[in-house]
Amino acid sequence: MDTREQLTTHLQEIEAWEKDQKGLWFWEKLGRLPFKLLDKMTPSFIQDKIGVLVAELGSYIQTGGKYLINEQSMIQKIRNESSYKDIHTIPDIGKMPLEDMITLSKKLQKDRVKLATVQGASTGFGGLFTLVIDIPVILGMALKSLQEIAIIHGYDPNDIQERIFIVKCLQFSSADIVGKESILNELSSMNENKDASENMISQLKGWQEVFFTYRDQFGWKKLFQMVPIAGMIFGAYANKGMIQDITETGIMLYRKRRIYEKFNEIEQRENSVIE
Template identity: 75%
Template sequence: MDTKEQLAQHLLTIEKWEKDQKGLWFWEKIGRIPFKILDKVTPAFIQNKIAELVAELGNYIQTGGRYLISERGMIEKVKKESKVQNIESIKDIANLPIESMISLSEALQQNRVKLATVQGASTGIGGIFTLAIDIPVVLGMALKTLQEIAILHGYDPNDKLERVFIVKCLQFSSADIVGKEAILKELSTMHENNQASENMISQLQGWQEVFFTYRDQFGWKKLFQLVPIAGILFGAYANRSMIHDVAEAGMMLYRKRRIYEKMQELEEL
């Protein structure tokens, strides 16, 4: 069982990470400009494909859609890798020590980053014309990764409000400093009230914001995909960075939430 001292130390690590989220790198700032130009020259079939994707992703919050993962496989994986045999449900995973959650999440992050690198390199060959394929694939990978991280911390993505939290993690990974601060404030209600706030659904501005924020974030990198060979390298780097940042945000935000809940449980003993 985690002690109060151990939980407090883990919380300090997360708070330091939050302070480090000061803003965007210079290249990320100018990266939001190119895609505003690209919008004007992007073929209509790609624009239509993007519009379809935005509508489809909207279904994720309501029903999970095709992006909702099966938790059974993750539960078995946690049981095997943690060597704790009495894990039969997601609620059982919540009782694991924070250290176990950290090691399991970091291993998952490394695996997903490798997959994203390969996927980005393969779609980087076609430049802007493979963008219609690249964005939904890597965004789907981000959703899957965040759902798996949720399960690794004992939270069920089948819960609608849990999917709202996942969307917030995705938003956080690509937001500027003002956006990050706003999201952290919203998420604080989840541990202060020990439950997800219904208000978060109304606060959520929708998948379109998430989608276009992500797209703008990688604008300058995707421009390099227009260059033969270089597109492979930049496609790989862009997707690798995307999944790394998404996984890191999910790990830290879910860990913080679980730490607060464990602290509250200790106080009630």
């Protein structure tokens, strides 16, 4: 059972991480500039593909579509690897010790970063024409990784509120300092308000913003990836960094939610004893 002291220590680590999120590095801001030029140079078939992708991924918030993962296989995996064995549903996972969640999250992050590195190198090999493959694949990987992180912390990505939370995690990982503060406030409000009838049009626009932000964030790294062969190095580096940032964001923000819920459980137990 998690103690109040253990939870406090982990919460302090997350709060320190939040303070360290100082937005984009200077070179990353510069990296967005050449992509505006690159955008004008990009062949129409790639632009068309990107347009289709935005519409397709936008439906993720509403239905999950093909990006929803198989939660049963994830539950089985967590039950096999966790010290807490009484796991049959996603809510059961929320009862396991936080240390197990941390261990499983680190393993998942390591595996996904390794996969993203290999994937970036393989698509970078072909230069411009494999770039159109790389962008949807890496974003799909990001979505699925965040869903797995959600399940590890006992949250169901089939819930529309969780899909909104996942999109906010994507936004947070690429936002500047002002944007990060705004998103943290939004997430706090979301945790307090469980009403699923939010304005889905604004959430859809939020997803489109995420997509174009990530497209721009590739910046000069993707510009160099357009060079055949040499693009392997830059593709591997760009995708590794992207998935590293996204999974770290998801882990920290989902862990923070779970810590607060465990605090509430402790308080309820203490109050029941007093009564």
